[in-house]
Amino acid sequence: MNPDRFKHPLQGLFQLFKKDRKFLLHLIFAAAAICICAAVNITAVEWLFIITAVFLVLITETINSAIEYTVDLVTGDYHILARYAKDIAAAAVLLASVYAVIVGMVILIPYFY
Numbered sequence: 001m002n003p004d005r006f007k008h009p010l011q012g013l014f015q016l017f018k019k020d021r022k023f024l025l026h027l028i029f030a031a032a033a034i035c036i037c038a039a040v041n042i043t044a045v046e047w048l049f050i051i052t053a054v055f056l057v058l059i060t061e062t063i064n065s066a067i068e069y070t071v072d073l074v075t076g077d078y079h080i081l082a083r084y085a086k087d088i089a090a091a092a093v094l095l096a097s098v099y100a101v102i103v104g105m106v107i108l109i110p111y112f113y
């Protein structure tokens, strides 16, 4: 098995931790959500939804960062297509985050009322 198969993705994650504060922020929110879910003892199916939501946000943020690097590599100056590409990539993160908030609310609110 090629060791680079893991080496390069792990280097990518390291770069994300180093340069992308939003990725770290998402991780902190995810950790907080997971602690609350563990405290109220949610069901296995509910865990699946929470974990899916967490990974969806992290994956979209990862792809968003890759798109930002690629756009910056290709365009030095302002370009409307660069703006569209970055804004649309950011929109993917926003949609995933909205999904995560909805899932969190639907699952957690009943535990508090």
Ligand SMILES: Nc1ncnc2c1ncn2[C@@H]1O[C@H](COP(=O)(O)OP(=O)(O)OP(=O)(O)O)[C@@H](O)[C@H]1O
Residues within 6 Å of the ligand: 022, 064, 068, 075, 076, 077, 078, 079, 080, 082, 083, 084, 086, 087, 089, 090
């Ligand atoms: N080369 C460019 N040409 C036109 N608009 C750009 C360009 N680079 C960035 N922008 C605009 O500025 C915004 C912020 O871009 P930036 O590269 O700073 O990413 P960011 O602040 O890390 O964004 P995100 O919140 O999506 O991670 C983009 O969403 C886009 O609207």
